[in-house]
Amino acid sequence: MQRFSVKIIKENIVKLVDVDAIVNAANQELLPGGGVCGAIFQAAGRELERECQQYIQQYGIVPTSKLAVTSSCQLKKNNIKYIIHAVGPKYFQSSSPEDELQICVNNILNQSFNVLELKSVAIPAISSGIYGFPKGLCAQIFKLVIEEYQKDTSNKQGEIILCNFDQETTTIFQKVFQQQNSF
Structure with missing residues (x-):
């Protein structure tokens, strides 16, 4: 029985409606950036910058593979x-980017469904933009982690939306997730 549905869509993540949480491909300082991060900060408004600054003041920077949670603001x-x-790994600056991305994706799923007890989460292709992670390898890691999470999690269900704003990444994720055994 598949308790988690996985949808792969091409969309700007900030245009999604009725999803419990969206994931920001963040930097360690939780500052507005480019790409997905920039779009989220722009759509969420100045309140998000304030919440992120407060988080950093209280807890310090967010290490690679770790998470911070804020309200959705606007x-x-x-x-x-x-x-x-x-915070995903920088592919060419990490000694173990694959392991770090696996941990990061697992942390997202655990935070979403076990800690926050959400019904849905939208996740972009973490680290595959300016952090240089190869898109195909990123998709394979997402698939592996999601499959393992489903095996290890009993009595949980929800929707995982893999949301990318460009067709190339969306197509790569669709192909990888259609393969029976991509590893």
Whole structure:
């Protein structure tokens, strides 16, 4: 029985409606950036910058593979409850980027479904933009982690939306997830 549905869509993550949380491909300082991060900060408004600054003042930077959670600020209008800020590995600066991305994706799923007890989460292809992670390898890691999470998690269910804003990444994720055994 598949308790988690996985949808792969091409969409700007901030335009989603009625998803419990969206994931920000964050930097360690939780500062507005480019790509997905920039779009989220722009859509969520200045309140998100303040929440992120308060988090950093209280807890310090967010280490690679770790998460910070904030409210959705102005994205509440889309019925989004949380923004989960996930710091993925920088592919060419890490000694073990594959392991770090696996931990990061697992942390997102655990935070979403075990800690926050959400019904849905939208996740971009963490680290595959300016952090240089190869898109195909990123998709394979996502698939592996999601499959393992489903095996290890009893009595949980929900929707995992893999949301990318470009067709290339979306197509790569679709192909990898259609393969029976991609590893």
